[in-house]
Amino acid sequence: MFKVGSKLFLGTTGFAAVNLVAYLIFVERLAIGGVALSMLFAALIGVSAAVLMINDGDDETQPRDTALTRASMWPLIAAVGLVLLVLGLVVSQLYFIFGGIVLVAALAEWMVQAWSETASDDPAHNEFARRRLLHPIEFPVIATLGLGVVIFSFSRIMLAISKNAGTVAFMVLSALVLAVGSMFAIRPALKPALVSGICVIGAVGIVAGGIAGTGAGLRPQLAEAAAEDHFSHRECGPEKAKYFDKKAMKTLSLRSNVAAVIELRDGKLTADVYGFTRPQQQVSVPRANPVTFIFRNFDSAERRMVAYLGTAAAAMPVDGEMAGKHGDTNETCTQLIPQGAEQALTITYNKPSIAQDNDKPFTLTVAGLEGQAIEVVVP
Amino acid sequence: MNHRRSTEPHVTRRFSLSRMRRTPLSRAMVRATTAVGAVVGLGSCATNAAQDTWQPKGPNAKMIDDLQQPIFAVAGIIGIIVFAAVSYAIWRFKDRGQPIPEQTHGKPALEITLTVIPALILAVVGVFTFRVIFDLAKTDDTELVINVTGQQWWWEYDYPAQNEWGITQPIITSGQLVMPVGTKVLLRETSRDVIHSYWIPALNGKRDAVPGRIHTLRLEADEPGIYAGQCTEFCGLSHANMRMEAVALSKEDFATWVANQQAAYQSPAEGTLAKEGESVFLNQCVRCHQVDGLKRPDGSLAIAAPDENVWSGAAPNLTNLMTRNTFAGAMFDLLRDACRDDVWNAESAEFGAKYLAGVDEACLNVNDLRAWLRNAPEVKPMYANPALLADTNGKYRGMPNLGLSESDIDKLVAYLLTLK
Ligand SMILES: [Cu+2]
Numbered sequence: 001m002f003k004v005g006s007k008l009f010l011g012t013t014g015f016a017a018v019n020l021v022a023y024l025i026f027v028e029r030l031a032i033g034g035v036a037l038s039m040l041f042a043a044l045i046g047v048s049a050a051v052l053m054i055n056d057g058d059d060e061t062q063p064r065d066t067a068l069t070r071a072s073m074w075p076l077i078a079a080v081g082l083v084l085l086v087l088g089l090v091v092s093q094l095y096f097i098f099g100g101i102v103l104v105a106a107l108a109e110w111m112v113q114a115w116s117e118t119a120s121d122d123p124a125h126n127e128f129a130r131r132r133l134l135h136p137i138e139f140p141v142i143a144t145l146g147l148g149v150v151i152f153s154f155s156r157i158m159l160a161i162s163k164n165a166g167t168v169a170f171m172v173l174s175a176l177v178l179a180v181g182s183m184f185a186i187r188p189a190l191k192p193a194l195v196s197g198i199c200v201i202g203a204v205g206i207v208a209g210g211i212a213g214t215g216a217g218l219r220p221q222l223a224e225a226a227a228e229d230h231f232s233h234r235e236c237g238p239e240k241a242k243y244f245d246k247k248a249m250k251t252l253s254l255r256s257n258v259a260a261v262i263e264l265r266d267g268k269l270t271a272d273v274y275g276f277t278r279p280q281q282q283v284s285v286p287r288a289n290p291v292t293f294i295f296r297n298f299d300s301a302e303r304r305m306v307a308y309l310g311t312a313a314a315a316m317p318v319d320g321e322m323a324g325k326h327g328d329t330n331e332t333c334t335q336l337i338p339q340g341a342e343q344a345l346t347i348t349y350n351k352p353s354i355a356q357d358n359d360k361p362f363t364l365t366v367a368g369l370e371g372q373a374i375e376v377v378v379p
Numbered sequence: 380m381n382h383r384r385s386t387e388p389h390v391t392r393r394f395s396l397s398r399m400r401r402t403p404l405s406r407a408m409v410r411a412t413t414a415v416g417a418v419v420g421l422g423s424c425a426t427n428a429a430q431d432t433w434q435p436k437g438p439n440a441k442m443i444d445d446l447q448q449p450i451f452a453v454a455g456i457i458g459i460i461v462f463a464a465v466s467y468a469i470w471r472f473k474d475r476g477q478p479i480p481e482q483t484h485g486k487p488a489l490e491i492t493l494t495v496i497p498a499l500i501l502a503v504v505g506v507f508t509f510r511v512i513f514d515l516a517k518t519d520d521t522e523l524v525i526n527v528t529g530q531q532w533w534w535e536y537d538y539p540a541q542n543e544w545g546i547t548q549p550i551i552t553s554g555q556l557v558m559p560v561g562t563k564v565l566l567r568e569t570s571r572d573v574i575h576s577y578w579i580p581a582l583n584g585k586r587d588a589v590p591g592r593i594h595t596l597r598l599e600a601d602e603p604g605i606y607a608g609q610c611t612e613f614c615g616l617s618h619a620n621m622r623m624e625a626v627a628l629s630k631e632d633f634a635t636w637v638a639n640q641q642a643a644y645q646s647p648a649e650g651t652l653a654k655e656g657e658s659v660f661l662n663q664c665v666r667c668h669q670v671d672g673l674k675r676p677d678g679s680l681a682i683a684a685p686d687e688n689v690w691s692g693a694a695p696n697l698t699n700l701m702t703r704n705t706f707a708g709a710m711f712d713l714l715r716d717a718c719r720d721d722v723w724n725a726e727s728a729e730f731g732a733k734y735l736a737g738v739d740e741a742c743l744n745v746n747d748l749r750a751w752l753r754n755a756p757e758v759k760p761m762y763a764n765p766a767l768l769a770d771t772n773g774k775y776r777g778m779p780n781l782g783l784s785e786s787d788i789d790k791l792v793a794y795l796l797t798l799k
Contacts (some may be wrong), residue, residue: 282540
């Protein structure tokens with residue numbers, strides 16, 4: 001009745017139960033951990049029941065007395081995982097997580113290997129049983145890890161070389177992949193050793209390149225842009241800003257269900273407020289809640305919309321990056337956009353309108369366009 | 380080929396109910412069925428079910444009703460036919476030990492018929508359903524717009540300036556949505572935290588309030604009165620206590636209500652208990668609750684900062700608290716039972732005047748209000764535990780227990796009564 005598999009799962013279930021009780025007593029009663037452990041426990045009960053019911057899925061193979069065991073590397077790897085796990089408790093969570101993954105994986109491999117080696121008299125059959133169980137897991141995991149390393153290495157190469165060289169490298173590499181792939185496809189009879197040899201050489205080359213690229217550092221333009229903060233600094237004047245206004249047409253706008261669409265047409269600014277039938281000069285938005293406006297420019301000149309956010313630190317753009325950067329100017333803006341273009345601006349107004357001076361309400365204006373403003377009312 | 384039963388007799392018996400003691404089981408089943416049937420039956424007969432979906436009180440809900448009645452009838456007839464056929468088959472062909480009859484496979488004529496008939500029925504239902512869906516989504520005939528913002532666990536309403544309604548400055552309130560009768564009202568819904576759903580069954584279907592989006596919902600009431608509803612998207616601990624009411628007033632009464640909501644703040648007279656309450660309020664409550672026009676002793680306007688103290692970023696605006704009949708997400712009545720019934724059951728001609736009278740000292744449901752001020756999280760579960768603020772940046776979910784003394788509560792109640 002109780003064979004290896006059911007013993008294993010019943011044991012694991014008991015272990016999970018002990019863990020759950022210990023967690024509830026010693027750690028915390030109302031925490032997500034308790035829920036997770038309960039679910040694990042419940043799932044294991046299910047698996048154990050299934051394994052018991054199908055009688056371990058065993059036919060009547062008799063385990064041998066003398067084990068045909070081979071040398072195994074899994075105890076060693078499990079030990080490394082355990083050390084990393086313990087080290088992680090002191091050093092960093094990353095070690096802990098990595099060690100945990102290594103430990104669990106090694107234990108699983110070890111267990112399956114030990115089980116398979118005593119499954120029957122026939123070593124070939126035993127190895128078959130092991131593969132049957134583990135290959136569907138091993139192959140995808142190894143492939144994902146391997147491809148991840150290759151892709152990451154490739155991205156390091158691209159960040160290090162110049163823009164033009166990057167284009168060339170990309171074309172050469174993709175051409176190579178296509179050529180080699182086609183060759184494999186045309187000649188299915190190629191020796192497996194040759195195929196894997198070519199793949200390994202390619203992968204090693206890319207990884208080596210990635211290591212070299214990391215050593216060389218970012219290409220100068222990228223390093224400079226990061227140092228000078230080109231990406232998140234907003235300049236809200238009527239003139240074109242060197243970095244902020246780059247590629248204004250390529251910004252995605254949030255089209256659906258915005259608080260209002262602010263249109264500039266014939267030098268006049270109007271608000272098309274979702275739900276109102278007529279254009280408005282005022283938009284009422286809830287306090288302390290991100291709201292999105294879309295600015296549409298129908299003027300022939302390039303224009304940007306500027307949101308005045310009040311005298312106090314009353315509001316802030318939702319994008320935290322932007323918020324800190326423009327300090328006490330208390331305004332934010334879209335990019336400068338040409339005729340027919342549109343951009344979205346998301347803002348959280350934290351204080352009500354009554355917190356503002358009466359002559360300086362929250363507004364949406366267009367830089368360089370006098371006398372046109374949409375008032376934003378925050379009740 | 381002659382299909383014989385392949386299962387061995389003893390296997391069949393092992394899983395059959397026939398060996399169980401028959402009487403207690405069937406008696407229990409009869410009882411359970413009767414009980415469920417009675418609950419369902421009696422429940423559907425309730426006359427004063429405030430949230431009955433089958434009693435439309437406005438054109439939008441009527442549209443849904445006109446759709447669901449015939450569909451329910453068609454579905455009911457089909458349901459009866461199917462039940463009858465299945466019951467007949469069960470009874471007629473029940474296992475008496477006879478051989479399994481011949482198994483047939485593939486009868487195109489029958490299969491096509493049985494596919495085409497339901498498809499046709501669904502197509503007809505679909506056409507009418509789509510018409511109603513599109514009609515309910517219309518926004519171009521709107522007469523009054525109201526913003527609705529959901530948060531754990533109450534609804535906030537604000538009325539954007541609309542001169543045709545005399546709304547010249549924003550009005551903000553909570554719990555009870557006040558609207559004129561016979562008017563196409565459009566709600567613009569959003570949420571400050573999780574997804575909620577706005578549903579006044581007598582006036583329209585549900586519409587989710589989703590953070591970052593604005594969804595519209597049409598409401599229109601034929602008669603003055605109060606229409607109850609409830610948040611219908613699970614939103615956390617006090618989801619069941621997140622209620623709301625739509626209050627429909629005649630157009631004249633609505634104008635009176637609007638004028639009153641916009642009236643300037645009146646500080647209580649010096650030397651009164653209410654005046655003392657105002658200063659307790661300034662010390663204890665103003666960090667979360669806005670009272671428009673309330674000034675600090677130094678003459679500056681008191682600006683509430685719920686964005687710094689409450690997780691969702693908002694707490695109800697209390698400027699005109701006593702003009703509403705409920706509080707804390709319409710979970711509690713501000714009126715004593717007798718006064719509340721008087722308003723709820725008023726004839727539609729008298730309803731407006733009774734509602735507009737608001738809450739006075741004689742009618743105030745002082746017990747629930749005091750309990751709320753004494754320890755809000757005890758009467759409405761809200762995760763407002765000061766020991767757990769690390770998870771929420773030191774902000775409260777809901778209103779915390781402020782540890783007020785009974786005399787402070789006396790003063791606050793006197794003050795809150797002046798907020799009309
Ligand atoms: Cu809710």
